[in-house]
Amino acid sequence: MKEPALSDEEVARSAAPTATGGSPARGLHEPPERDMTDGGPDMVQFLAADGTRVPLTDVNSPYAAYLDELDEEAMRGMLRDLILVRRVDSEGFALQRQGELGLWPSLLGQEAAQVGPGRAMRPQDYAFPGYREHGVAWCKGVPPENLLGMFRGVNHGGWDSNENNFHLYTIVIGNQMLHAVGYAMGVQRDGDVATGDPERDTAVMAFTGDGGTSQGDYNEALVFAAVANAPVVFYVQNNHWAISEPNDRQFRVPPYRRADGFGFPGVRVDGNDVLASYAVSRAALERARGGEGPTLIEAFTYRMGAHTTSDDPTKYRISAEVDIWKKKDPIDRMRTYLLAEGIVDQAWLDGVEAEADELARRIRQACQTMPNPPHEEMFEHVYADAHPLVAREAAEFAAYQAGFED
Amino acid sequence: MTTTSTSTAQRTTIAKALNSGMRAAMERDPKVVLMGEDIGKLGGVFRITEGLQKDFGEDRVIDAPLAEAGILGTAVGMALRGYRPVVEIQFDGFVYPAFDQIVSQVAKMHYRSLGKLKLPMVIRIPYGGGIGAVEHHSESNESYFAHTAGLRVVTVSTTDDAYWMMQQAIASDDPVVLFEPKRRYHERGVLDLGGANPDLADAPHALDEAVVRAEGSDVTVLTYGPMVKVALAAAQAAELEDGPSIEVVDLRSLSPLDAEVIEASVTKTGRCITLSEAQTFTSVHAELAAHVQQHCFYSLEAPVLRVGGYNIPYPPSRHEEVFLPDLDRVLHAVDTVLGY
Numbered sequence: 001m002k003e004p005a006l007s008d009e010e011v012a013r014s015a016a017p018t019a020t021g022g023s024p025a026r027g028l029h030e031p032p033e034r035d036m037t038d039g040g041p042d043m044v045q046f047l048a049a050d051g052t053r054v055p056l057t058d059v060n061s062p063y064a065a066y067l068d069e070l071d072e073e074a075m076r077g078m079l080r081d082l083i084l085v086r087r088v089d090s091e092g093f094a095l096q097r098q099g100e101l102g103l104w105p106s107l108l109g110q111e112a113a114q115v116g117p118g119r120a121m122r123p124q125d126y127a128f129p130g131y132r133e134h135g136v137a138w139c140k141g142v143p144p145e146n147l148l149g150m151f152r153g154v155n156h157g158g159w160d161s162n163e164n165n166f167h168l169y170t171i172v173i174g175n176q177m178l179h180a181v182g183y184a185m186g187v188q189r190d191g192d193v194a195t196g197d198p199e200r201d202t203a204v205m206a207f208t209g210d211g212g213t214s215q216g217d218y219n220e221a222l223v224f225a226a227v228a229n230a231p232v233v234f235y236v237q238n239n240h241w242a243i244s245e246p247n248d249r250q251f252r253v254p255p256y257r258r259a260d261g262f263g264f265p266g267v268r269v270d271g272n273d274v275l276a277s278y279a280v281s282r283a284a285l286e287r288a289r290g291g292e293g294p295t296l297i298e299a300f301t302y303r304m305g306a307h308t309t310s311d312d313p314t315k316y317r318i319s320a321e322v323d324i325w326k327k328k329d330p331i332d333r334m335r336t337y338l339l340a341e342g343i344v345d346q347a348w349l350d351g352v353e354a355e356a357d358e359l360a361r362r363i364r365q366a367c368q369t370m371p372n373p374p375h376e377e378m379f380e381h382v383y384a385d386a387h388p389l390v391a392r393e394a395a396e397f398a399a400y401q402a403g404f405e406d
Numbered sequence: 407m408t409t410t411s412t413s414t415a416q417r418t419t420i421a422k423a424l425n426s427g428m429r430a431a432m433e434r435d436p437k438v439v440l441m442g443e444d445i446g447k448l449g450g451v452f453r454i455t456e457g458l459q460k461d462f463g464e465d466r467v468i469d470a471p472l473a474e475a476g477i478l479g480t481a482v483g484m485a486l487r488g489y490r491p492v493v494e495i496q497f498d499g500f501v502y503p504a505f506d507q508i509v510s511q512v513a514k515m516h517y518r519s520l521g522k523l524k525l526p527m528v529i530r531i532p533y534g535g536g537i538g539a540v541e542h543h544s545e546s547n548e549s550y551f552a553h554t555a556g557l558r559v560v561t562v563s564t565t566d567d568a569y570w571m572m573q574q575a576i577a578s579d580d581p582v583v584l585f586e587p588k589r590r591y592h593e594r595g596v597l598d599l600g601g602a603n604p605d606l607a608d609a610p611h612a613l614d615e616a617v618v619r620a621e622g623s624d625v626t627v628l629t630y631g632p633m634v635k636v637a638l639a640a641a642q643a644a645e646l647e648d649g650p651s652i653e654v655v656d657l658r659s660l661s662p663l664d665a666e667v668i669e670a671s672v673t674k675t676g677r678c679i680t681l682s683e684a685q686t687f688t689s690v691h692a693e694l695a696a697h698v699q700q701h702c703f704y705s706l707e708a709p710v711l712r713v714g715g716y717n718i719p720y721p722p723s724r725h726e727e728v729f730l731p732d733l734d735r736v737l738h739a740v741d742t743v744l745g746y
Contacts, residue, residue: 128483155520156514156517156518157518157519158518158519158520158522159519159522160519160522161486161519161522161523162522162523167486168515168518168519168523170511172506172510172511175479175506175507175510175511177479178475178476178478178479178480178482178483178507179479179480179482179483179486179511180483181479181480181483182479182480182481182482182483182484182485182486182487183483183484183486183487184483185468185480185483185484185487186483186484186486186487186488186489187487188465189439189465189489190487216473216475216503217475217476217479217506217507220471220473220475220476220479221476221479221480223471223473223476224470224471224473224476224480227471380520380521381516381517381519381520381521382516382517382555382556383516383556383558383580384516384521384524384526384578384579384580385578385579385580387558387662388614388662388665389661389662389663390555392665
């Protein structure tokens, strides 16, 4: 998009002091100053980038109790998930490069932002993902092989969402936010909220990114959820890049602060801190299950890779920014922390690496042996009930194809 | 009125029959919920849902925020949770904010899930002109939906169909877009409930069946919704003047089309006119013309003519008496096809 040139008058006006303060107003097209690497003082964090525990503050202490519940086994489980999910992702990337997949949207850098909420959800909680939520899928028990079909072009998803309460990937940005709210409205009508029964009370979690917050569907979802007091948690992974557009092309007020205007709490969490992402998600989910309504979580994280394998981020972002985020790696900090605490040791880590190798082998094999569907199957499932036009074309197609036999 | 009346036939209106159809479906299945703007206390701007919130409660008759994409998107979520939402779009021209949800999600969910997820929902759209309305309140936009695989598109022209097709649409496991001819809402007719406790099996026709409303031998008029009345008037006028014998086929279902009834009629008469308020270009009209020329080629005595809205935006309402097809335009088209 070509930026129109400013007139002299506009330039003069933009340089004039604002009514509210002494600082000069920004030019019409000048982005607000926003730090793409620092989440600011409101951000909930328990693990610093160097793997040390952050002292309790007013900001993180409301969530600390959820960490107290985590035993060493659970802590190890989180690190294991982070490592395995990264391996799922790197295998997906490699399979695309080898021509086995047509596309792969990498979650590199967002592992903690996904494993946190993924592990916070109970089995009855329902997740509505975008298309990069491989880590949430993993935590919900969806076999990674299931995710490959759509990227290989053998189906458009095809897994049974009700098996793991993990909906099909939604590619149109933001559509799923409304589905989550509607599902949560159904949960309300089923009476599965605020019964006090932890096996019954159900929350719904809707995932999108910073780009998604600009969509009408996203904003309508927040309105509908607020009005219905629906048991839903909106989980925005602010990975700072919507393909080539940085945050300042999406919003002037960060997502967590916009929740207030819709009438429910918003919280920013360090998305590269799996403990914080988990604890904040737990709190929001329990709030939802208890009938107290929606919460918006903004996970402050970073897309370390390209948007997808079709993208080239060197055209629009500087490596210095990526370098800063490399030092905030979600896996490094959890590993450092658990090693320092003596919760894991090198032998355990080696064991997980071996597990990751085996997982990668399994995924690769599943992908390479995934058969192309017979063409006549493309006519199936267009409708639930019989449809004469589809049936006629399927028959015509079969007859046409049969003409090539012998 | 209620559907549990012991009388099996009653005089009613299309509006009230639609209401009775929804009521019957809600009584039959507690998962049926209504969603839309102003459908609660007000009963909808056309009062089609009148009294239903009072009787079924605010949890089942949901006054939604004023956002069509939001209504459709949340209806998708409700359906995924096992509900059967019946969504009211207030006017034809207001459906476009929801178009993305309808074509990207509603139409494709069953296909995307390889049949594991069903979206049994009905999208009710009052459509068509002739009511002197402002812009966006008179459109016939059914072709957009009929073009989209995964949707069923139906419309009604009688009180019987209003009552039964509403229930059949709600019972369908596929998403159904139900177009309601708004200028015919208050047309009266006799509704046969089929018994004291009407069952869907009593419905006189299947949801995707076309019906011959008037038999004729010279020309077939393929029509639907608000234009069925015009076609019947044309047939009657021609008959009174000992003119050509016009067969009127009420398509009822625009997707799928009832090829059997269409082909049988045109094969018999040898001439075909399509009639609807919709603009003719790349429309249901166009599909019908293509279908008829392909499947009835050797029976045709004349080209298929399309009588519909001109290919302009729906004009200011002072023009609508000439924009909308009327009896004269139908008879003119009949004369034209008979002139070949």
